[in-house]
Amino acid sequence: MAIPVKRNRKQVVLLLFMLPATVFFALFAYWPIYGMVMAFQNFSPALGFEKSPWVGLENFQHIFEMPNFLMALRNTLVISSLKILISFPAAIVFALLLNEVTRPLFKKSVQTISYLPYFVSWLIVSGLFYKLLSLEGPLNEVLVSMHLVDKPILFLSDEGLFYPILIFTDIWKNIGWNSIIYLAALAGVDPELYEAARVDGAGRLRQMLHISLPSIKNVIILLFVLTLTSVLSADFDQLYTMGNPSVRKVGEILDTLVLKMLQGGTIRDYSYGAAMSFFKNTIGFVLFLVANYLLNRTQEKGVI
Amino acid sequence: MRKVKPAGWFPLLNGLFLILFSFLCVYPFVYVLALSFNEGLDAQRGGIFFYPRVFSLENYVTIFKNPDLVNSYWITIYRVVVGTVVSLGLTAVTSFALSRDTLPFRRTFNWIIFIPMYFSGGLIPYYIVLNNLGLTNNLLVYVVPLLMSSFNIILMRTFMKSLPESLFESARLDGASEFQLFRRIAFPLSGPVLATIALFTAVMHWNDWYTGMVFVFEKTLWPASTLLLNILRSSEIANYVNPKMFMGAGLARKHVVTPESLKMAMLITTTAPVLVIYPFLQRYFVKGVMIGSLKG
């Protein structure tokens, strides 16, 4: 595959720039990649990759045959889709709104406060949430004392409420942190563009829609594609801690199912885990290829 | 030009919404803070939402009396500083090269960087590689294998690509080399994304407990995050392990630390420093700061 490369000084310098990354990925990303064969083996650490017996697609068969696999798959897809439709744009909107704030102190404090929840683990968030919404918790107390209901409501076992709770808590927890990238992108927009638009009579909203938003289009597309391709991984930490047996039918995702069904404390767990990862990653990669191709055709500028 | 004060409902509504949102964000911290200063057994009875009922410093004492803690913080600081700076430098250089159309094999490089985002061999071969490179049980393991992340590279590349080509061309006409294009134009103008990635990387290093737990055997080589998790999990297991010798019935301390209350104190301990540092990075997120400084 000899492409005639001009002995161009510029290009040699650029190639040198790429050297650290190439070495790094060769060592830490590609050297270990042979481990993916574990998905097709009955792997044992004692035997290693060379000696562990091959089982073909047996691991995958076991995964797909798990009872509730389809239910978990459906739940995962629904939850991820909801997050893409709601949580994803929310971060953008939040960044745009925050960008419009003029008082620097107010803007800084709101921004800092907004990503406080990111640092609180789901374990604690779910604990707090369960306390607030339990039968004897503050919310029920208020409702009963104000005679809005006769007896306390079991919010947490209501399947219909579960998805709204998930989305609400997801937005609240991640919106600040997720908006950081967009804010950084917005910071790079030439203020003269805003000036020009204002002179032309455009109000704040129009400026936002026609200048701010398009300027960060590339970043949005990048993050959208990446989020889309991880559609099979609804946030495990959130679902594991916020879920409970009563809402299992809507709250069981692939990762929590794997935890229950395949983590039997046996050596086979490694192979099953590897097969599940292989499955998720391959689907994600295929999705990416499709998205990238479409972008290249329509926008002339895909991710790659 | 006279500045016309922006009038109308928009900023008011915006402000109101953000204030309400801020309260929702701050509240869990108030809750955690209150619990962290509350005595463990009393906290178990519930009902604490805004302030401690039985004040106790015992949760924090349990954390800070650990003899390995100070040492572990030094290790954490080391990895945050070294890890972030080196990673930032290498990522910037790589992303710049990737953003230039004149890079040979550009598409190949893009794929090489991108594929590991999806495919990886798993822990065991990764451990074998690190072991072969002599990085296990070694302080370098906190920095070297974490130097580059596909996501950061691609993100920065996207930013750098959006820099106006005219700047590069005019500099090229003045006879600038690629390296000078990087040094004088691309790098200085990438303030916001550099700050973003610096923030992400620093926070990652600060919070990462996994590396220490898996790749480092000696407790004295653990960073604070790993050590703190160890303390927490030990207290949780201690509830279930049955020391069959002698139990402290009647010998209980006045203030008891439960795993729950310890968890709260730990959260405050790990988060507070991050919140203190962030405001210093904030100036990079102000509208138009970079272009403005260059043009002016």
Add this chain to the structure above:
Amino acid sequence: MLSVRWVFVALVLCILSPMAFAVGQKETAAKASGPVAVTYTSWEEGWEGPIAGKDEVLPEVNKRTGVDVTLKRWIVTSEEDRKRQLALWTSTDSMPEWTFVPSDPYTIDLMNQTGDAGKLWEIGSFVDQLKLDSATQAIEKLNNKFYSSQATGKSYVLSGGYWDPKWTQEVESAQEATLIRKDWLDKNGLGYPKTPDEYYAALKSFRDNIKTVNGKPVIPLVMNENLGGAKYLRAWFFDQADRDGRFRKASDGSYTNAPQIDKLERYVVFMNRLYREGLLDPEVGTIKDAQYQEKMTSGRVGSTGTPWWNMNSYNDAVQSLDPKALYVYFPIPKGEGVSKPVQQWVAPGASGAFVFSKKIPREKVEAAIKVLSYMSSVEGLTLALYGVQGKHWEYDKDKKLAYTKDFMDRTKGDWNAGAQIGVGYYSIGINQSLINSQKALTATDLRPDMIQSRKNLLGTIFTAFEPQDLVPPGPVESAKSSAITSAWNDLQFSAILAKSEAECRSLVKTWPAMWSKLGGDEIVKEKNELMKKAK
């Protein structure tokens, strides 16, 4: 300010600095002469260990055995962490010299595979070198058989800390069962419930007669997350021979198909009734551990299933509000058709095991065995459990072992503080009952809840050492059992929370089909085959 020059300077400095820090693992050079040196790596999961330089027991052990043992503490933060570390050690062929590992099926399986691959010493021949009394020797040999590799029959694991049937039955009996408020039973003029129906009546009386505590309603029965503690009530409905109700033994001792639907049905219908009538906490499906603790410490709960150390702390918490409150374990009620219910089944096995890497020479293994022999003797065990006579313990006036005042002052009754100087840390549990029968009663032993509970539960631990029980899980069972357990738990959950008795019963009837679908028949077949081979 954002000058690239300064960044490069910083970069260079940063790359150079770690060199100063980088620490490698150096193997200690073997001594040319003198006592044999061997490194003992001991697994620690949540308990403390000797602080370097402060160990007061190991130097004494070394002195008395003439072996130079160095301790390396392997600190583990969770089960997952532990399994992962073992996998990483075995996959890079870097198992430590002499390791103390847990004896769960995963670890034993992994050690056997590692041994079969030639990386661990075969233990069989060394057992005879262990100087144990005949009864202990017999148990050790039994365990070796139990833990031997299913592929080759060889054994690589030397068990330590195993169940002593007599000790378990007589003293350890207050382990885990169902608690009940004794003072509330007394108030209602009731004795301990002897059948599930009497239990139902007791719960009802709690709700109807006690009614409220501190203004908040009484909750007769409470469970932890994911029906935690339900298994203790389930035990009332299955007989001694039934194990945990998933497999069933035919009269000839072989395993048969079809789990016990009739008994399962009785169990879930009973629980479902409690749930529908509000005697079982309505939040049982959504409760998390923090809320469970809240309820238990509030003094409003009538009954729950939990291990004994929780009983101690709940009593302490509730008695601070109401000094007369008392939770105790009560004798296990007999469900319909049950002649001998059990609290717990204890089979052969150990709580930990020793393995030796093939990389060390034979003399080091023999030195380790010498140490283990000493630690199993009365003298060695006393040293391990109680420390040095005069320094840490003395004989009291009844000729029982009691800790010295100095030791108690130093450690304040905390086992972990003792372990930090080595006391209690090195006990490997062989022959422990002998020593424990010599020890003076501790504060825990003298608690009223412990005394009553032990009396009530005496003899309810079923220890199984028959040959057909020497069958650890085979590969098919290992692969399929977690799915079956999960489905089994889900079924119980749905049935207990069913909206009507009819729905509850119909759910139970779906179990045999689910059992077969998940491979239950294959597991039974494999178990019977393995049993024939074991005989």
